[in-house]
Amino acid sequence: MGDIIDFFLGNPFLIIILIGIVSSMLGRKKQSQQSDAPNGPPKKKWQDVMRELQGEGQGNQQQGPAPAPVRKVEQQAPQAAEIIDETKNEANQRIAELRRLQQKYDQERLYQKAKADNIASAISDNRSPVYRKGPSFGKKQLIDGIIMSEVLGPPRAKRSLQRSRK
Template sequence: MEFLLENPFILIALIAFISSFFKKKKEEKPVKQTPRSIQQEQRTQAERTSPDSALAETLKEEYRQQAEKAKRIEEEYRQRKQQAEESMKALQNQRRAAERKASALAKTASNTNAEHRKEPSGAGSFEFRKQSLVDGIIWSEILGPPRSKNLHRSLKRKQ
């Protein structure tokens, strides 16, 4: 019971249900109608039916428009999907062609490297690689003159 009173949405729904229930009971009571009220009731019923049919027609029209919109969106999605698949196939074909060219170039490069190795070692061009340069600097420090012979001032003497 406390849960119902603490939750305002459920409380509002409960009040609406109770009020509609009592409203229906009130409408069920027979009332003596005069001929004038019968005519008015017939007019109101006629008015009620025409908006209901108009409402039904507008709802059908909205439903039809929503269905058309959904079909257009679905068709656009299919077209975009097809375009994406075609572009994906084209890119895959380009990648395969590039791989073929790269393998062909690698084969020719390996053939030319074999020919260059036959030349004397001093006549070839040098290729610098990052790791070989780092290794060279490390070995120059190891094999170079000792620190004791390389006189540098220390930080203590500067102060």
């Protein structure tokens, strides 16, 4: 017995593992005690719930344990109707607000589009000092221009080498 204790004391890693195992066992025990505690409503299995629902659907032919007293449907109906009316009113108000915002957004969008069209038409006007149609070059014209600048320009030997490196 003393050899086992000396072995465990000589290996602190094993002591840490044993402490972890013991604490996890105690933690599981506490969790099971807490789940059995009557603090919350009792948990039912889904099979029990299905049996209760089937029993209600069959006209309560089977006499089982009586459920806890609940407000009768007659008492809940007026409250439910009031809640439904309130939610409908709130929904209608939200819908009306959304429609109003959508109309406002559409008007602003149309205004901005008309403003942009006016600016574009003013710029594309040939008489406007802001807009001048520049020359349009294609790929072929640019290549021909580079070749002609080499042909008509000074000879390569007279050009400085450093200027071409930059």
